[in-house]
Amino acid sequence: MIDTFDLMADADIKTLTEALPGESFEVTAFTTPPPLADATVAVVTTASLHHPEQDDFEVMDTGYRVLDDSRRDYVTGHWSPNFDGSGFAYDMNTVFPVDRLDELADRGVIGRVADQHLAYAGNQFSLSAIRVDSGPAGAKFLRDQGVDLVLLTPV
Amino acid sequence: MSTLAHVFEAEGIATVALGSIRKQMESSAPPRGLWCDFPLGRPLGKPGDPEFQHRVLDVAFSLLDATEPILVEFDESIPDGGDTVLTCPLPPRNDPDAHPAIDEAHGLLPAYLRGVKMSDGRFGAGRIVMADDIPAAIEAFVRVSEGTPWAEAGIPGLPMRVSHDIRSYYETAALAMVDHAPPAWASTRWFLDQTETGKVMLAARQAMQDQDAPQPMWFYLTPGDR
Numbered sequence: 001m002i003d004t005f006d007l008m009a010d011a012d013i014k015t016l017t018e019a020l021p022g023e024s025f026e027v028t029a030f031t032t033p034p035p036l037a038d039a040t041v042a043v044v045t046t047a048s049l050h051h052p053e054q055d056d057f058e059v060m061d062t063g064y065r066v067l068d069d070s071r072r073d074y075v076t077g078h079w080s081p082n083f084d085g086s087g088f089a090y091d092m093n094t095v096f097p098v099d100r101l102d103e104l105a106d107r108g109v110i111g112r113v114a115d116q117h118l119a120y121a122g123n124q125f126s127l128s129a130i131r132v133d134s135g136p137a138g139a140k141f142l143r144d145q146g147v148d149l150v151l152l153t154p155v
Numbered sequence: 156m157s158t159l160a161h162v163f164e165a166e167g168i169a170t171v172a173l174g175s176i177r178k179q180m181e182s183s184a185p186p187r188g189l190w191c192d193f194p195l196g197r198p199l200g201k202p203g204d205p206e207f208q209h210r211v212l213d214v215a216f217s218l219l220d221a222t223e224p225i226l227v228e229f230d231e232s233i234p235d236g237g238d239t240v241l242t243c244p245l246p247p248r249n250d251p252d253a254h255p256a257i258d259e260a261h262g263l264l265p266a267y268l269r270g271v272k273m274s275d276g277r278f279g280a281g282r283i284v285m286a287d288d289i290p291a292a293i294e295a296f297v298r299v300s301e302g303t304p305w306a307e308a309g310i311p312g313l314p315m316r317v318s319h320d321i322r323s324y325y326e327t328a329a330l331a332m333v334d335h336a337p338p339a340w341a342s343t344r345w346f347l348d349q350t351e352t353g354k355v356m357l358a359a360r361q362a363m364q365d366q367d368a369p370q371p372m373w374f375y376l377t378p379g380d381r
Contacts, residue, residue, distance in 0.1 A: 009237025010194045010340060016379045018178040023158045028224045030186050033169035036216055044163070044170075046156045056282055059313070075277055079316055081378045083196030084339040085323065089270075089278035089330055091202035100199075100208050110216075120159065127158045135159055139166035150163055151215065152172040152185070153198045154156045 013082050023127045034111075039148040041104075042114035044138070046122030047088070047095050047155040048078035057121040062129040064138045067117040069098060076155075080123040083155040095153055114147045122154055157183030171215045173198045180226055187218040187225055192232035194339030200233055202336040239338045241345040243329045254297055256351035260290045263328040270327035280324040283312040289324045292317050293352050300358035305368050314363070315375035318356060322346055322377075325353075340378075347377060357381065 033039050048057040050065040057065075057077040067074060074096060076088055087094040101113045118138050120130065142150065157180070160170040164186050172185035175198060180190045191211060193200045201207040211229060218225055246262025248255070267286055271279050284292045288311070295317075298308040310317055326342040347353040356376055363373035 010235035012237070013195060013379050014176045018176045020179075022179065022183040023161070025161045025184075028184060028186055029161060029164035030224060031164045031167055031169045033219060036219060039169075044159060046159070052276065059316075073275065077282065079319060079375075081315070081319060081322070081375055084194050084343065085196055085278050086326055086330060086337050086342045087194075087197040087202040087339060089274040089327065090336040092275075092277055093205070093208055094197050094199050094202040097199050097208055097212065100205065100212055103205070103209070104212065122156060131158055131162060135162035136166055138159075139163045139168055142163075143166060143168055147168060149219070150168050150170045151212075152156050152160055152170055154174060155196045155198065 010084075017082065023131050033149045036110055036149070037108055038111045040112050040114050040146050041101055041110050041149045041151060042142050042145075042147045043096055043098060043101070043117045043153060044120070044142075044150045045096055045117070045153045045155075046120050047076055047153065048121040049074045049096060049119040050077050051075070060125060061121050062124065062134050063120075064134055065119045066141070067096075067119055069113055069115050069117060072098075078121065078123070078155055082123075088155070095155055097151070097153070101151075111148075114142065114145055116142075116145055118142065157185040157188070160185035160188075169219065171218050173211070173215060177228075184224065184226070187221060189215045189218060189227050189229055191229040192234070194233060194235050197233070197339055200231075233339070235339055237340075239341045239344070240348060241329055241333060241337050241341040243332050243342070243345050243349075245350060254294065254351075256293050256297060256355045257290045259351045260293055260324070263325065266328035266331045267324055270329070270331035273331055274327065278323055278330075279327040280320040282320055282323075283316045284320040286324060289321055292321055293355060296321075296355050296359040299362050300355055302362070305359075305363045305366055305372070314372050318376040321352060321356065325350060343378060347381065 104110045160172045171187045174180040199208040280286045295309040325346040329342045360376040
């Protein structure tokens with residue numbers, strides 16, 4: 001057992017959180033995407049990002065927010081103190097690399113960047129609602145936008 | 156996050172998941188996972204370094220060539236030794252009658268406002284406590300640190316969220332006072348170890364624990380390494 005007052009660094013916070021229970025899946029679904037150069041790519045982050053006018057994420061909020069790619073006014077709403085926020089403050093691409101995806105699309109490495117991305121809140125105590133409800137709903141939303149490939153980023 | 160990877164794949168969308176905690180990646184086994192030993196909060200590794208970020212993305216997207224579930228380790232780590240502290244000035248005392256933490260918070264407001272502009276508002280106070288009200292929120296934690304029962308101290312919201320706004324206020328101000336991307340956690344350590352308000356928050360956290368406050372109420376006032 002870790003004495004929380006004796007911890008010293010990022011690695012110790014990881015140790016504190018690495019044993020948190022997750023969902024187990026008996027079968028690992030595996031979808032083959034189209035060639036990357038033809039794929040429509042979205043980012044799905046668990047950094048609790050949202051636009052300023054959208055509702056902030058409450059503690060244990062298992063919903064998602066739709067983030068427009070045409071905007072860059074993304075705000076972090078993650079309530080956990082256990083991550084560094086200065087990287088995202090300095091450069092949003094540290095968490096949400098939409099500028100990098102734009103560059104890959106310009107170079108023809110990926111087909112196109114999706115018009116909309118999604119954000120969920122990480123650090124959940126229970127993942128069952130995401131597994132059976134908001135996760136599939138978010139996937140359907142992106143699939144309806146023609147998204148083939150999702151890059152998942154945490155904080 | 157790996158749960159989302161499993162769900163999205165089952166719904167017909169291919170995924171590549173970045174992750175910073177190896178054991179979580181191993182136990183949750185996303186269909187295509189790239190473990191990057193980077194500080195928490197920096198899944199692309201290095202802020203302001205597009206070349207490095209592209210290298211991460213190149214490896215991530217290369218996992219699409221796999222024909223079965225795969226977990227790969229990125230070939231460069233960004234270790235955090237726990238001892239890097241931002242070098243950042245603090246305002247001189249202005250109001251000798253004010254608590255040092257409150258005087259300090261007032262003095263940082265101009266830097267905070269510059270930091271908000273620099274970060275395009277991505278980070279900062281305002282989730283529960285607006286910037287102008289940060290000194291009053293700090294005052295509530297001063298009362299806790301001095302013995303007032305935490306539930307009677309006037310904390311203007313859920314303590315961990317108020318604390319988050321106070322920390323973000325300080326770290327946003329710090330961002331404006333340095334001209335580079337700070338190493339991970341450096342501005343948090345500056346806040347907790349070098350500012351008057353940091354001392355107040357650590358003392359209030361200890362006081363709440365001593366008052367037998369519910370564990371989440373005090374534990375999440377600061378990162379778990381405190």
